[in-house]
Amino acid sequence: MFISSLDSTISARLEAIRTPLSVWKKDKHSFKLLGTNSLFNLVLDRDVSSQFEEDISLVLDKTIVEQVLLSLRACNNSNLSSEDEIDLYINNEKKYWRFLYSPLASTLGDVDSILVTCIDITEKKLLEISLDNSLRRFEAVINSAYDGIISVDDNFNIKLFNDAATKMFGYDKDTAIGMPLTRLIPSQHHRHHDQHLADFIESPVKSRPMYARASVSGVRKDGSEFPVEITIAKITVGQSIELTAVLRDISERDHLIQELTEAASLDPLTGIYNRRFFIQQLDNERKRCRRFDHELSLVMFDLDNFKNINDIQGHKEGDIALTSIVNQVKENMRDVDIFSRWGGDEFLIMLPETGLDQAVKWAERIRKYVSAQQTEQGRESLTISIGVIVANGTESIECLLGQVDTQLYSAKLAGKNNVSF
Numbered sequence: 001m002f003i004s005s006l007d008s009t010i011s012a013r014l015e016a017i018r019t020p021l022s023v024w025k026k027d028k029h030s031f032k033l034l035g036t037n038s039l040f041n042l043v044l045d046r047d048v049s050s051q052f053e054e055d056i057s058l059v060l061d062k063t064i065v066e067q068v069l070l071s072l073r074a075c076n077n078s079n080l081s082s083e084d085e086i087d088l089y090i091n092n093e094k095k096y097w098r099f100l101y102s103p104l105a106s107t108l109g110d111v112d113s114i115l116v117t118c119i120d121i122t123e124k125k126l127l128e129i130s131l132d133n134s135l136r137r138f139e140a141v142i143n144s145a146y147d148g149i150i151s152v153d154d155n156f157n158i159k160l161f162n163d164a165a166t167k168m169f170g171y172d173k174d175t176a177i178g179m180p181l182t183r184l185i186p187s188q189h190h191r192h193h194d195q196h197l198a199d200f201i202e203s204p205v206k207s208r209p210m211y212a213r214a215s216v217s218g219v220r221k222d223g224s225e226f227p228v229e230i231t232i233a234k235i236t237v238g239q240s241i242e243l244t245a246v247l248r249d250i251s252e253r254d255h256l257i258q259e260l261t262e263a264a265s266l267d268p269l270t271g272i273y274n275r276r277f278f279i280q281q282l283d284n285e286r287k288r289c290r291r292f293d294h295e296l297s298l299v300m301f302d303l304d305n306f307k308n309i310n311d312i313q314g315h316k317e318g319d320i321a322l323t324s325i326v327n328q329v330k331e332n333m334r335d336v337d338i339f340s341r342w343g344g345d346e347f348l349i350m351l352p353e354t355g356l357d358q359a360v361k362w363a364e365r366i367r368k369y370v371s372a373q374q375t376e377q378g379r380e381s382l383t384i385s386i387g388v389i390v391a392n393g394t395e396s397i398e399c400l401l402g403q404v405d406t407q408l409y410s411a412k413l414a415g416k417n418n419v420s421f
Contacts, residue, residue, distance in 0.1 A: 020118035031056045031072050043118050045090040075101040096125040148247040154240050156181045170221035226251050267341040270326045278340035289393025296352050297359030300404040301386040303345040304416040328373050356390035363388050363419045383417035
């Protein structure tokens with residue numbers, strides 16, 4: 001139970017909230033614990049009910065006391081809600097929590113105490129470490145309170161539409177009740193949807209998760225579609241069978257997957273591919289060369305005198321200059337070409353089905369175009385040196401990279417702003 005000097009009615013209400021809570025009161029330059037609900041014990045993996053009225057340094061793990069204390073002070077001084085992330089080791093296992101700090105005003109209007117809500121974000125954090133494992137764990141992170149619940153009658157018209165569903169789809173309850181379920185489904189699925197539900201009603205299966213389908217989407221009131229996970233169940237009510245669906249909006253998960261996928265293949269500064277992705281594509285293209293008996297060319301370039309810009313004008317201007325050259329090169333590339341940042345100011349381009357003559361002509365055109373554009377932008381000394389090789393797919397990746405790097409080095413030795421092949 002929530003045991004403290006707080007009003008017993010308030011304590012009971014807080015205890016009913018199914019997430020860890022604690023309340024802290026300012027005490028001189030520190031804070032003392034007024035009380036918690038029982039779930040707060042999960043955060044520290046121990047019972048803290050005997051430590052009410054004690055200083056924060058005696059209640060919390062010493063590794064997080066300073067961080068939480070700073071946040072409590074900031075919340076108390078600003079009278080504004082805030083949040084931060086807390087790392088805790090429990091039984092040698094690292095746990096991640098998001099602490100939400102909310103000021104509680106006294107009867108006089110000043111901040112009397114601070115409510116701290118703790119949300120376990122361990123699985124979401126692990127998603128950044130291991131995409132494959134985290135995809136399975138992500139479902140457990142989503143709180144059931146965010147799930148939409150919709151029931152339909154035997155004509156497949158909506159008869160139950162909870163608060164989460166109203167937020168999810170944008171319809172108020174009065175509008176949704178009595179509305180055909182197909183209003184929430186993409187139009188391309190309307191024709192067969194009722195038959196699918198009818199088949200499910202006739203089947204012996206009582207409930208069915210639909211996540212195994214290739215994709216399931218919902219349609220909001222504004223017409224926008226979003227990905228959902230659905231579990232559908234049937235119950236007998238009198239002489240009728242009603243269907244109830246529990247829906248979970250997985251937009252955040254899909255968005256996070258997309259971000260992690262991009263992070264695994266794209267350079268964050270320039271937006272072009274990174275070294276890892278390029279090597280994968282180069283290996284694939286080598287196989288295609290051997291299979292279809294065609295050539296590919298590799299073009300490596302780096303920026304001449306780029307260090308001077310970083311040293312004199314700063315890294316911010318250096319990033320602007322580097323990005324501008326990337327964009328200028330991209331303007332002259334085909335869709336099939338693969339452009340990657342190899343490291344620092346060094347870049348590598350793969351030109352599939354391109355012989356040496358074509359690649360050299362293209363490299364010369366790029367060299368001149370970049371030089372002209374940089375001069376126009378006030379960076380006359382910023383040019384590129386380029387190395388070019390051709391391959392037939394029989395060479396190893398290491399061999400190809402060594403050859404093109406050698407050509408780039410030769411272009412540098414020749415006085416920069418050159419193409420070597």
